[in-house]
Amino acid sequence: MSFALASPQRATHSLIAIRLLLAGLIAAHGWARWYYGGVAPFGSWLDGLGFPLGMAIAVGVTAVEIAGTPLLAWGRLVRPLCLLYGAIYLVGIVLVHAPAGWFVVGLGRNGMEYSVLLIACLLAVGYGHAGADKAPRGG
Secondary structure, rough: OOOOOOHHHHHHHHHHHHHHOOOOHHHHHHHHHHHHHHHHHHHHHHHHHHOOOOOHHHHHHHHHHHHHHHHHHOOOHHHHHHHHHHHHHHHHHHHHHHHHOOOOOOOOOOOOHHHHHHHHHHHHHHHHHOOOOOOOOOO
């Protein structure tokens, strides 16, 4: 049994696969909020929590989830987008998911496990693309 590190090509392909999956998941989140009329309730909820310009924040988060994900998928602005998405989901953990516990389903409901996984993947992808202006290419 070999304990050698994965080849650089395999590591690059894995990073690309995770980046594409993240882009798809985040896009689905933003598009669903927009399509099903969730932007206004999200903004009202933020206003109710005391956030200034709650509607503007809701529109901005939704817009970056929709408009930023094609860039993420294409390997453009990966590091700043990963940091921005990570920050958005960290706020979601603090405001919504942590009070509900750890588990999303099963032993709990609406917990933070999924958001923690998203943030970890976003940070790993952002780190893997640090300093790169475009997506790494498999060789």
